[in-house]
Amino acid sequence: MTTTLSEIRRYPVKGLNGEMLDHAEMRAGEGLPHDRRFALAHAASQFDRTNPQWLSKQNFLQLMRDERLALLDARFDPDDGYLTIFRDGRKVARGQVTQPLGRILIEQFLDAFIEPGPRGNPHIVEAPGVMLSDVPDKFVSIANLASIKDIERVARAPVDPRRFRANLHLDGVPAWAEMAWPGKTITIGDMELEVVEKINRCAATEVNPDTGARDLHLLKILQEGFGHTACGVYARVVRGGRIAKGDVVTTPPS
DSSP states (O other): OOOEEEEEEEOSBTTSBOEEESEEEEOTTOOSTTTTOEEEEOTTOOOOTTSOOOOOGGGBOOTTTOGGGGGEEEEEETTTTEEEEEETTEEEEEEETTSHHHHHHHHHHHHHHSOSSTTOSOEEEEOTTOOOSSSSSOOEEEEEHHHHHHHHHHHTSOOOGGGGOOSEEEESOOTTGGGGOTTOEEEETTEEEEEEEEEEOOGGGGBOTTTOOBOOOHHHHHHHHHSSOEEEEEEEEEEOEEEETTOBEEOOOO
């Protein structure tokens, strides 16, 4: 069975639902362009706008603790710097987040959407040259759709792949084959990646990406069903190139 790239997903704002791409231009040593470019620093965050750098996720709003974020979809246009936020398919905020006034427009909406308190009063932040993901390295995250189907079997319930917030969804790989990939390489289109490590999951996967409800105890399901809490892998781009939905993927031999 041919392995293919089923979906490309970018999450321009850490914690918010992202967007599907038809293609992407990848560069060695970089993640998916504009993925996790922005984050929402809460009132208690240690993020310093005068010296922006990578910080742990505790400094930002995140699905693990702020499940209402799942109600919001983010679309970012890198050509003009506009970020648009949707709720239930309806545009609720738009601003040029590369400019102070545009950030204020988005933050005014978020300030009303997020309850006040130490995790309220969110500010859109970025750190040039840095991905504000859960890990400091510039990785691409990969999910195997067959593994997620196997989780459904154990859960006896549908499991939306979006719960895992991966950049690349692969179709046609045997379930859990990716767990043996760390230290090996795969190719997708013109791009070559070195798989670095498994992704151990957190409570963010328990949040339904459509409703924002914590409706599936995926960590417990993974641990009891498979003896671990990993799903998907991180990979480093070692040779850049263009990737597109439907590209053939070359994976390590079983």
